[in-house]
Amino acid sequence: MKKDKVITILTILVILAIAFLALNKPKVNTPEGIIQCIGKESKLYVQDGCPHCRNQENLFGENLDDLNLISCSDDWTKCQNIKATPSWEINNEVIIGIQSIEKLQELTGC
Template sequence: MKKSNLILIITAIILVILIFLINLSLDEKDSEDNSQENYLSCIYSKAKLYTSRECEECSMQKNIILAHLDKLTIIDCTTANQDCINKKIRKTPTWEINNQLYPGIKSIAQLKQLTGC
C-alpha cells in the first residue's frame, strides 16, 4: 500500500472518530438540558415564590432559577397582597413548598431536595 493511501485512510479514520465524539458530546448536552428542564418543571409545579419589587435578593433568586419563570407561581408582596398577609410572609424571597415556608435565597440543589424533584 502506498504511503499516501495509508495517510488518507488514517486521516479518514481520525475524522470519523472526531465526528462521533462531537456527536456524542452534543447528545450528552441535550440530555443534560432535558434533565434540567424536567426538574425545573417539577420544582415549579410544587413551589410558590413570594417576592417584592424592591428586594435585591429576590432578583438574585430569579436569576438562579431563570429558565421557564413563566411556569412558576410568583406572588408579589410589594403591596398588601392578601396571599402574603394570609401566609404571614415576613421576608422575601420566601419559598412555599408543601405548605411550609422557606425564607431566603435557595439554590437549585436545595429546591430539588425540598420539593423531592
C-alpha cells in the first residue's frame, strides 16, 4: 500500500514538472519571439533616406528595436562590405533587398 502511494506521488510530481517546463519554455513561435531570434542571428544594414530601408523596417513595426540594426549613414566603416541597402548579414553572407519575416526566419533558422 505504501509503495503505491509513493509511485502515485512520484507520478504526479513528474507530470507537474513536465507541465511547468512546457509552460515556461521560451515562446520563439510568437511573432515577437521570432523577431527577437532574427535580431540575434542577423544584422540589418540601412541608411537614412532609403525608401526600401523604411519599407523593410516597417515590416517589423513595434519590434524594430529587437533587430540588430546598423545605420550606414551614422558609421560607414561598419558598412564597407555592403553594396546596397537594405542588406541583411546572416551567417557571414550578405543578402541585398527587402526580405519577408518568413524568409528571414528560414535563413536564420528561427
